[in-house]
Amino acid sequence: MTKYNNTKYALLGLLTTGCRTGYAIKQMIDTSLNHFWKISYGQIYPTLKQLVEDGLATVKETSQEGRPKKEYFLTPKGELALQAWLQSPIKEIPAEKNKLLLKLFFGRHQSNEDTTKQLENYQQELQKRYETYEEIEKMITSHKNEEADATYWLFTLDYGKRMTIAAMEWCEDTIEKIRNWKDDS
Amino acid sequence: MTKYNNTKYALLGLLTTGCRTGYAIKQMIDTSLNHFWKISYGQIYPTLKQLVEDGLATVKETSQEGRPKKEYFLTPKGELALQAWLQSPIKEIPAEKNKLLLKLFFGRHQSNEDTTKQLENYQQELQKRYETYEEIEKMITSHKNEEADATYWLFTLDYGKRMTIAAMEWCEDTIEKIRNWKDDS
DNA sequence: ACAGTCATGTAAGACGTTACATGATTGA
DNA sequence: TCAATCATGTAACGTCTTACATGACTGT
Numbered sequence: 001m002t003k004y005n006n007t008k009y010a011l012l013g014l015l016t017t018g019c020r021t022g023y024a025i026k027q028m029i030d031t032s033l034n035h036f037w038k039i040s041y042g043q044i045y046p047t048l049k050q051l052v053e054d055g056l057a058t059v060k061e062t063s064q065e066g067r068p069k070k071e072y073f074l075t076p077k078g079e080l081a082l083q084a085w086l087q088s089p090i091k092e093i094p095a096e097k098n099k100l101l102l103k104l105f106f107g108r109h110q111s112n113e114d115t116t117k118q119l120e121n122y123q124q125e126l127q128k129r130y131e132t133y134e135e136i137e138k139m140i141t142s143h144k145n146e147e148a149d150a151t152y153w154l155f156t157l158d159y160g161k162r163m164t165i166a167a168m169e170w171c172e173d174t175i176e177k178i179r180n181w182k183d184d185s
Numbered sequence: 186m187t188k189y190n191n192t193k194y195a196l197l198g199l200l201t202t203g204c205r206t207g208y209a210i211k212q213m214i215d216t217s218l219n220h221f222w223k224i225s226y227g228q229i230y231p232t233l234k235q236l237v238e239d240g241l242a243t244v245k246e247t248s249q250e251g252r253p254k255k256e257y258f259l260t261p262k263g264e265l266a267l268q269a270w271l272q273s274p275i276k277e278i279p280a281e282k283n284k285l286l287l288k289l290f291f292g293r294h295q296s297n298e299d300t301t302k303q304l305e306n307y308q309q310e311l312q313k314r315y316e317t318y319e320e321i322e323k324m325i326t327s328h329k330n331e332e333a334d335a336t337y338w339l340f341t342l343d344y345g346k347r348m349t350i351a352a353m354e355w356c357e358d359t360i361e362k363i364r365n366w367k368d369d370s
Numbered sequence: 371a372c373a374g375t376c377a378t379g380t381a382a383g384a385c386g387t388t389a390c391a392t393g394a395t396t397g398a
Numbered sequence: 399t400c401a402a403t404c405a406t407g408t409a410a411c412g413t414c415t416t417a418c419a420t421g422a423c424t425g426t
Contacts, residue, residue: 005385006284013291023405033290036283040387045407067394068406079294086288086295090303093310096281098221099191101344103271105218106198107337109264110271118275125278151366152292159286159355166351170344181336190413208377225415230379252422253378 020071123171205256308356
């Protein structure tokens, strides 16, 4: 049994949300987890295979004459592994890599116009992201009675929305600061 | 000339801040860029070598009898490369991986007490981080006249501080929501 | 004398993406 | 008929961390 990282536990968890195939899991990730966890097919399929090998999940091949399909189910052992992982404390908050901040850090080598241009562009991207969040929120809210998970999903979305708003406000203020600063010098 | 990624440009940029050796660069990263970009020695030394090979930097070996030391300097070509990269627009905001959100997403499999315990722990980590930011801020502000970069560095720090505050507020509110929700059911 | 800092470097492996290959089913 | 979707999978590559090895200099 190879070492288990967070991505493997993410897949373990996703098998409890009604996703059964690698394809369905990928779709779920792309819609609901996209703002805090991404996983590609290159990870999904080999990892599902591993979960079975380690006895944390089982497969049921429902291929009917040439059309491949594998449905995965958590075993009791898998459910326990998931719970144990949930319990384990988070030691350090990982520093996200942020291209915009990296560029801003070296802003001295750029004109103020170009710097504000970057900031404005970033702000627009944030706005788009916010709108995506709102759409996902509607989706989850409308299916709420079906999904026991919905409340938790809305918590993570709320985080995304709040962070996005805070980032947009920072953009706004920083653009303003740079403009005034330029007028001074 | 191999492909250039952001980390390579980060090193290019750091050579403009007075850092001359791989060691000095590492220190700078660990103090001032730590909240949005991390680089390990395993990347730093090979990359510096590459920058020289590609003509973006030069080395001056100042090893005096057995004590190794290599000082790096940007070439005009390197300065141009840095500026071109700064100019290039940022297409998409990368989604940071967030362990806490990942666990919260699967919160249904955990007791409310355990979930709030995780949130409280995270909040404490955020508080620590905020204090670190305040210390770095003091450091930068006190050396402000020496560093032409200081204004930009403070912008990135401001971002970090604001995001941290927003995250702490979210923690607070989410803990409250879970407590009330439990009382209801 | 010795701990801490300054300083360089590499090898193994973990982690993840991208691009490709394949083919059935469904609906317009 | 043809595009979109459902569905599985891998190989190559890029990126990065960890752990290790080495040794001089500095201050107590």
